[in-house]
Amino acid sequence: MNRQITIAGGGLAGLSLGIALRLRGVQVRLIEAASYPRHRVCGEFISGIAETELDALGIRDLFANAKRHTTTSWFDGERPMWSRTLPAPAYGLSRYFLDAALAERFTKLGGELRCGERFEGDDEGIVWAAGRMKGESEWLGLKAHFDDLALEADLEIHLNDGGYIGLTRVENDRVNACGLFRRREAVSGGHALIAATRDAGLIRLAERLCDARPVEGSLKGVSHFSLGWQRERDNGRVTIGDSAAMIPPFTGNGMTMAFQSALAAVEPLVRWSAGVIEWDEASVKIRFAHRRLFARRLGWARLLQSLLLHRLGRKFAAMLIALGVVRFETLYRKVR
């Protein structure tokens, strides 16, 4: 028996699952609403993924052109908070490149990819990888690529009460700037990311972005999403990636969670496809695996994001780290 899997959504989670299943001989149809290549709202800083996990998904070689990041500097408004060497190197790779490369790999392996179609429906054999679920929230996510922008570290994070923005280099030495802002009625005029940065009180950073060259077509925005487990609205579906859970973006771990959640789904889905287990059993196994992998880091990320978006919280965190009471490296690991 070789029952077909249908994947709804061709972002990182859906495509990496599709590739891993094709490598194990499973028939896969993947339906993607958009097409490739395309820019996505994402910080494009990939941390906490092991090479063995990328190998198991069959996608490690696609990271060959990625930047390898080793340093980070954090700022409270305009004031430096801390600069550190990362506990482990991270990747900087654009979604414009990565999603298209994954799609190409999937089709080369014999996967059926249908672009420009929105999937609807619920049945056995369907995996939802359609990204963040629509919901009410205060958040606005914005991103754009810039040329001619110097950075003080491989990853800069600028925090304020109104949100935060991360800057990191991707392939071809471009800088990706991506922020999460508390949503306002409208952002002030001009380039939306620069305007939101200014509105969030990050004036010096907004000036740096103004002096750089925005890459045409790279400005993207998202709103109406909520962070954390998405399960209340998944109607018992099998979900992976952001459709399962969305970690606060400051962690730079959402893409890793997309890959890891896909990997956790591979074995149960292969067994369902072969007729060894029923769909309900596969579904339960995937949910349990996600809870085991992600519950702790989601809890820590929520707590730390609340702290870092509060003026006194940032001061408190900076003081604890400066005094050596808490190590940056420890907190970094807690959200991975």
Ligand SMILES: Cc1cc2nc3c(=O)[nH]c(=O)nc-3n(C[C@H](O)[C@H](O)[C@H](O)COP(=O)(O)OP(=O)(O)OC[C@H]3O[C@@H](n4cnc5c(N)ncnc54)[C@H](O)[C@@H]3O)c2cc1C
């Ligand atoms: C502001 C911000 C900054 C971030 N920064 C980082 C970072 O620096 N590092 C990091 O690791 N993570 C970051 N993330 C998180 C990361 O972008 C996501 O975790 C990751 O994109 C999840 O991948 P996914 O495949 O689950 O979803 P997506 O990449 O969103 O893919 C979902 C796909 O499903 C398609 N789709 C939707 N509905 C349907 C449908 N009905 N039928 C067919 N197709 C459909 C969409 O077109 C899309 O292609 C950030 C997120 C935000 C919002």
